[in-house]
Amino acid sequence: MRPCLGGIGEEEKVLQDTSDIFDKTINYFYVDKQRVTPQQFFHVWAVFLHDCKYFWKLAHRRLAKERFELEFKYKGQLSASSLQGYGTFRAGVLQGLDSNNVNDPKTSTAQGY
Numbered sequence: 059m060r061p062c063l064g065g066i067g068e069e070e071k072v073l074q075d076t077s078d079i080f081d082k083t084i085n086y087f088y089v090d091k092q093r094v095t096p097q098q099f100f101h102v103w104a105v106f107l108h109d110c111k112y113f114w115k116l117a118h119r120r121l122a123k124e125r126f127e128l129e130f131k132y133k134g135q136l137s138a139s140s141l142q143g144y145g146t147f148r149a150g151v152l153q154g155l156d157s158n159n160v161n162d163p164k165t166s167t168a169q170g171y
Contacts, residue, residue: 080099
């Protein structure tokens, strides 16, 4: 029976320590020093955390959108300015390949020997 009473005494000490820490936390966050229940405090705290999370997500979405737009704009400028002859060269090569595919391999000059 004594070990149980010792365990209860330890639990009561932990409860008192936790209650003291909670009171210090309430004194830190609340301006008017009224007595607040844990339910009231954690309700306000949950609303605060929800708002923080919401605005944090909005800010990061805005930053990601700005970064994407800058990269897209930069890549568009890069492809438009530094690779101007690339499209015409590629089109010529593809046109040459298409013209070779149209001819019958048996009638091409390379195999006509």
